[in-house]
Amino acid sequence: xxVLGIDPGLSRCGYGVVEQIPAAGSQRxxxxxxxxxxxxxxxxxxxxQRLATQMRELRCLIDEFRPAVVAVERVxxxxxxxxxxxxAQVAGLAMALASDTGAEVVEYAPNEVKQAVAGWGGADKxxxxxMVCELLALDELPIPADAADxxxxxxxxLSRTGWHRAAARSRSIAR
Amino acid sequence: xxVLGIDPGLSRCGYGVVEQIPAAGSQRxxxxxxxxxxxxxxxxxxxxQRLATQMRELRCLIDEFRPAVVAVERVxxxxxxxxxxxxAQVAGLAMALASDTGAEVVEYAPNEVKQAVAGWGGADKxxxxxMVCELLALDELPIPADAADxxxxxxxxLSRTGWHRAAARSRSIAR
Numbered sequence: 018x019x020v021l022g023i024d025p026g027l028s029r030c031g032y033g034v035v036e037q038i039p040a041a042g043s044q045r046x047x048x049x050x051x052x053x054x055x056x057x058x059x060x061x062x063x064x065x066q067r068l069a070t071q072m073r074e075l076r077c078l079i080d081e082f083r084p085a086v087v088a089v090e091r092v093x094x095x096x097x098x099x100x101x102x103x104x105a106q107v108a109g110l111a112m113a114l115a116s117d118t119g120a121e122v123v124e125y126a127p128n129e130v131k132q133a134v135a136g137w138g139g140a141d142k143x144x145x146x147x148m149v150c151e152l153l154a155l156d157e158l159p160i161p162a163d164a165a166d167x168x169x170x171x172x173x174x175l176s177r178t179g180w181h182r183a184a185a186r187s188r189s190i191a192r
Numbered sequence: 193x194x195v196l197g198i199d200p201g202l203s204r205c206g207y208g209v210v211e212q213i214p215a216a217g218s219q220r221x222x223x224x225x226x227x228x229x230x231x232x233x234x235x236x237x238x239x240x241q242r243l244a245t246q247m248r249e250l251r252c253l254i255d256e257f258r259p260a261v262v263a264v265e266r267v268x269x270x271x272x273x274x275x276x277x278x279x280a281q282v283a284g285l286a287m288a289l290a291s292d293t294g295a296e297v298v299e300y301a302p303n304e305v306k307q308a309v310a311g312w313g314g315a316d317k318x319x320x321x322x323m324v325c326e327l328l329a330l331d332e333l334p335i336p337a338d339a340a341d342x343x344x345x346x347x348x349x350l351s352r353t354g355w356h357r358a359a360a361r362s363r364s365i366a367r
Contacts, residue, residue, distance in 0.1 A: 063297065065287040065290065066291050069287075069288045069289075071288070072289070072292065092277070094276065094277070101269065102280055105280045105284070106281060106285075109280070109284050110285065110288060112239065112244075112281075114247070116238070116240035117244040117247065
């Protein structure tokens with residue numbers, strides 16, 4: 018089962034496709050990154066053109082992986098209304114496209130994601146990159162940070178649904 | 193040439209398709225409503241499902257009329273952050289879908305629309321309905337008000353591009 022995590026943004030939208038691989042025989046349950054990246058748009062384009070680019074690329078991602086769940090980082094307007102507008106609009110595109118394919122759509126606040134992945138809500142970008150690297154058993158730190166943030170949203174969802182607890186149990190049994 | 197006006201909203205998104213008909217012989221230039229309505233979503237559905245419905249319906253509208261211009265009422269976050277989120281997201285869907293078909297996308301603030309259509313930025317809904325009725329030579333007031341608001345956004349665009357001034361000139365010549 019694929020979970021697509023989205024760290025929305027108009028200029029840069031991070032995505033992380035995480036596969037849940039159940040325990041089988043001596044193989045412990047684990048989460049594996051099958052796609053990490055960032056959709057970038059050109060600053061000289063209009064907002065509408067940039068939204069169209071994000072829509073096309075998000076649609077390609079969803080069509081390719083057909084995720085069962087799309088987990089989107091929740092937007093707050095309090096911080097910066099100007100930036101938040103583009104973030105909210107790209108989050109809306111992801112949610113609409115995901116729901117249109119029948120995927121479950123969930124939203125998590127940034128501090129929920131940090132709490133679930135790094136253990137505390139105030140974790141910085143570097144700590145999050147290291148934890149994503151650890152949880153997905155990557156050979157190197159996921160770069161850019163937006164891709165790691167997006168994978169963290171997917172991992173947050175798996176953690177909330179008990180996957181990581183189950184994976185940890187299966188890990189201790191397998192040892 | 194069709195101009196699609198959008199009054200975005202998650203629960204109700206107004207739309208108005210206005211056709212520019214140039215002067216021909218003794219026929220004066222005019223604007224004609226070819227489609228007025230509201231896309232409604234069910235309050236018991238999730239935000240993602242409602243966004244998906246708005247996306248599908250907006251795509252159908254754009255595919256049907258292939259508007260040269262899509263004019264969207266600009267969203268402001270200051271008013272009500274909770275409602276503004278859905279409004280911003282539906283505006284983003286309309287902009288992305290429109291740009292994807294190559295349409296020109298423009299945004300107008302609510303008071304610009306009121307100024308252009310009713311002559312002053314503080315016009316109320318009833319005044320806007322009457323002015324839209326007058327400018328589009330409708331037999332009766334456009335109902336619901338969201339549809340009139342959307343048509344007003346399209347008329348605002350035509351007014352800004354000099355269409356109504358040209359139409360008025362052609363009207364006085366034809367008389």
